[in-house]
Amino acid sequence: MGDAKQSEFRKTPAVLLPSKSELTLISENLRLKCTVEEIDGFQEYFEGTMKVYQRINEIPEPQLPVKYPRTPGHRETKDNSWYWRCDITGADTGKLAGKTIGVKDNVAVAGVPMMNGNRQLEGYTPEFDATVVTRMLEAGGRIVGKTTCEDMCLSGTSWTSSSGPIPNPYCPTRAAGGSSSGSVSLVSRGEIDLAIGADQGGSIRIPCSWCGIVGLKPTFGLIPYTGAVPIEMTVDHLGPMTRTVADCALLLEVLAGYDNGTDPRQPPNIVVPPYSSMISKGVHGKRVGILKEGFDGVDEGVSTCVMDAAYKLREAGVVVEEVSVPLHTDGFAIWLPISYGAYTMMMKGNGNGENWKGHYCTSMQEALARGYNLRPHDISLPCKMLAVSCEYIAKNYQNKFYAKAQNINRLLTQAYDEALQTYDVLVMPTLPCTAMELPTEDISVSETLRLTFGMMKNVAPFNATGHPALTVNAGFCEGLPVGMMFVGRSFDDVMVMQMAHAFEKIRDQHNS
Structure with a gap:
């Protein structure tokens, strides 16, 4: 015809x-x-x-590339840290050759089902690879599965995923931390070499702190977010979760760099240094500022452990002094109204929202829209709290507090930047406590929400300001890991890793 x-x-x-x-x-x-x-x-x-x-x-729309063959794999039933098992082999050679990798299930892998921890997205299979997935495969990495994450990634603990709770490897009655809960469990237990996490309010650093591994929230925009489910575009970060700082540097070297405009948060002139060969550079004469406000409200055992660990850096010739940034006390309060933008982008905007240039994952958006319209009641308790709270604020106060918090965030950023003119990094406890107990059925709603969000005072501010922040195991308190967080100047991620690597060597020498 x-x-x-x-x-x-x-x-x-x-x-x-x-x-x-x-x-x-x-x-x-x-x-x-x-x-x-x-x-x-x-x-x-x-x-x-x-x-x-x-x-x-x-009109056909541009698609993210899919470069390596794969089979769909299968749903994992024996280990809840996995959402889906697959086996995708990348290039024959490269920086990640021989490394097994888990990808947090808010990051798209073509042909592999994706759930983002919630029932609304269950059954969706993306037809594209996130940029970080392509980069890892091109570097010779082998992706062996999608790791479980919390429902819409809206939890600092590890019990909200619709597939069930993930226990801490050091104590099964305690949380592994979230929202990158599956990634941390698998890396900590040695099931995989490397993992990708996402961090909007601490979701890489919280689990890594509680499970004793290394987690980096890189400088805002250093790693492209293209192909991941956004929460709020001004706080979204992807980053490495590894057992050592050396592996963290290696993975960052592969992930970082400009993505040809698909992620508008990236400056086009990003320079990616050879992180993996630079982390061993000596830190003699560098200056570390112990952030006084970062120890406010911290459990005594955690505070002592981190303080002792920070002063051990003097063994590497580092100048260690206390420093005060008073506005840090309000850092969580500044981050919270900004993070509530998640409701507009992720829930009402079906994972993409509007008003930004870049690549929109339209099939993912359609899948989320269908899920929200079909069963809105199937979201987790923290997600319901977000929806109710944001609807109330929007109805009665419009976007006043989001806008004001973004304005005040510039002051918070300047306050850290001023401290970082004197000090190469700031240091503080990653979290105010060791791993919290997993909630039981008889726990109240208010107590459950406290367990979900009650550990974020030190981690969330740096999602708002975008400074690189890395957690490394400082030691143990009553048998549970304690994280120490290094924060550096924007796009000086190498300094953060150099300091963490120097501490790692001192810590391991003391433990040998």
Whole structure:
């Protein structure tokens, strides 16, 4: 049949023409008081708009590349730290050759089912690889599965994933930490060499602190977020989770760099130094500022452990002094209204939101929209709390506090930057306590929410400001790991890793 004949066929409309009653109802809900004549005009105008949407629906959109063959794998049932097992072998050679990798399940891997810890997305299989996945495969890495994460990644603990809780490897009644809970469990237990985590309020550093491994929230924009489920574009980070600082540096070297505009948060002139060969550079004469406010409200055992660990850096010739950044006390309060932007982007915006240039994962957006519309009640308790809280704030106070918090965040950023003019890194406890108990069925809602978000005072501020922040095991308190966090100047991630590597050597010498 010829093209002329085919063109006569009726096309399924991408957008249906709204009825006059639908437009009238919208007008009433928005309190616009539109007249009958205005409604008639709007409907007539919309007929032309429909043609535009029809054309957009027909033009093929650019896709993220998929470069290495793979099979879909299978759902893991024996170890809840895995969501899905697969086996994707990358290049024959490269910096990650021989390394097994787990990918947090908010990061897309083509052909492998994706859940993001929640029932709304279950059954979705992306047709694209996130940029970090492509980079790891090109570097010779072997991806062996998707790791379980908390429901929509909205939890600092490890019990909200719809597939069930993940216990701490050091104590099964305590949380592994979240939201990168599966990644930390598998790396800590030695099941895999490396893992990808995501960090919006501490979701790499919290679990790594509680499970005794290394976790880096890199400088904002250093690693492209392309192909991952966003929470809030101004606090989203992807980063490495590893057992050693050396592996952290190696993985960062592969992940970092400009992504040709698909992630608009990235400056195009990013320089990726050879992190893995630079971390052993001596830190003699460098200056470490022990952040006084970072120890406020911290359990005594954790505080003592981190303070002792920080002063051990003097053995490497480091100058260690106390420093005060008073605004750090308000860091969590500044981050919280910003993080509530997650509701607009991730829930109402179906994982993509609007108003940013870059690559939108439209199939993921459609899957989330279907899930939210079908079973909104299936989200976790923290997600319900977010939805109710944000709807209340938006209805009564609009976006006032989000905007003001973003403005104040500039002051917080400047305050850290001023301290970092004197000191090469700042140091503090990653978390105020060791791993919390997993909640039981008889625990109250308020106590459950405290367990979910009550550990973020030191980690969340640096999601807002974007400074690189790395946690490394400082030691143990009553048999549980304690994390020490190094924070550095923006895009000076190498200094953060150099200091952590120097401490790692001192710690291991003391333990040998």
